[in-house]
Amino acid sequence: MAALLPVLAAASCAHKAPTTPQAAAAPGAGAGPGVAPPPVVAPLPGVAGPLGQVGQWKLLFNDEFDGTGLDPRSWVTCYWWDRNGCTNLGNRELQWYRPANVSVSGGVLRLDARREGTKGEGGWYAYTSGIVTTGRTGTDLSRTPGFAFTYGFVEMRALVPAGRGLLPAFWMLPSSHASLPEIDVMEILGQEPHRLQVHLHYRDDTGRIRRPGKAIETADLSAGWHVYGLDWQPGRLVWYLDGVERWRYEQAAHVPHEPMYLLVNLAVGGNWPGPPDGTTRFPAALLVDYVRVWQRCG
Template identity: 55%
Template sequence: MRLSRSVAIAGIFLSIFLPFSAARADEPVPIAEKGSWRLVFGDDFDGSQLDRDKWTTCYWWNKDGCTNLGNAELQWYRPENVSISDGHLRLTARRQKATGIEGRTFDYTSGIVTTGRDYDELPRPSRVRFRYGHVEVKAKVPAGKGFWAAIWLLPESRESRPEIDLMEVLGDSASTLRMHYHYVDAASEKKSVGKDVETPDLSAGWHVYSLTWDPDKIIWYLDGKEVWRHTDAATISSEEMYLLLNLAVGGEWAGSPPKSTKFPSQYLIDYVRIWQRDDG
């Protein structure tokens, strides 16, 4: 999502390493990775309300809503746009005016969830943070110009880098899976690497997006098949990170929605899971 330091909206983070217990035989296992893993976080969204011990509904600069000004996005994220029903997390984008930061008017509202923290929760750490592991999300993205669905990781430090973009899909080009890694090199220069992979229309059905983050490599997968890897070990983050899922509207990359874009539209998530290697 290319979080910018000029984002300017209101913020905090929350963090607790979930206690790591021994893997159980009945626990789900990654579809993309072999070996021994232990599940350290999971949500199947089987209830009727978002579990606030696991999730918050804004960036850490939350002040009665939030957005990402660094990307010139057009939505104001609101908790009402986050819901759970029929076993799915629903992030809903609406063509709806809202008053946000510094009294600005936003023409759209949408939803975001993170395992981070809210502004009024400082200096508490993120709800869930981790260093290395495997992240797996089953999701269905919406179609339509102006939509920008994402799954990504940000550092516990509240800096804009490193950032690992597990998945980014633009609604008007949903046959392209976009993946990025943004970092700061040894000379303190900002760097980015990325890859676009042509796919079937990702908005047409459910897909499993996953990523393995190890000290010497980051590997991206779609439906259990590897699609890209970054293996420059000297650049790979060792910082604790937390997880974000959001549906942005507009911005420098996605562009403004035309009248033909359907509202309301939903970004659906069936489950989210995080494992770490069970190496004793």
């Protein structure tokens, strides 16, 4: 694993007023101060900023997955409210997320979806899979926030699986542990690997959930590695694929302006993708080369 340094030491524009990540206080009375640990960043010689971007940038957070296991200072393998296993009951997904389905080797994070039955919250699940998030740290389920930030450029280089019922995703949620707003940097339906799905989810003034977004036509994204990026700035969201802008959202009142954390997962089934069928091959894997968060200097 590359040497890990405090983020400000690695920033190329540290002489300017630093923009540090913000973490929400832990929810609930008596939960304690909930102080987040410093984010972790590995030096990137020769990499000056996000793919396709110009100007000065500082690296706020990254994981190149160069070690022999997942870095517990940066990630956990469940949603913030669970420890040894979890799922998203609200989406009626068919998988149970387990730490055993998450591995790191050869410079790659691997999230494996398997057709294997297991018991979890709410009953029996026909599939297992993997998730990593920065929503909390360690084994404390609520008191220690993980890495979160407000505004910046997030990018992930990944190889996605194809197959009906699979849903690889890279997304963001509030560090307050609320369910909205949500920013989907990347979602791909396994049966539609030629479409990149990007969305913002928010609640309007009437309480109704809105989901502006776009299904972007592409080449088969499961055929090779691609870089998925999002430039999140005050009043603006711009999505990128391989360094090229593909869609933007500029309804400023609805763009999130609070600290958010990162999630990467491989879901199976659910309301949107539907269940796998006989053509879906298991095990299926989402492979991730790196995850990076940058902020502009100045």
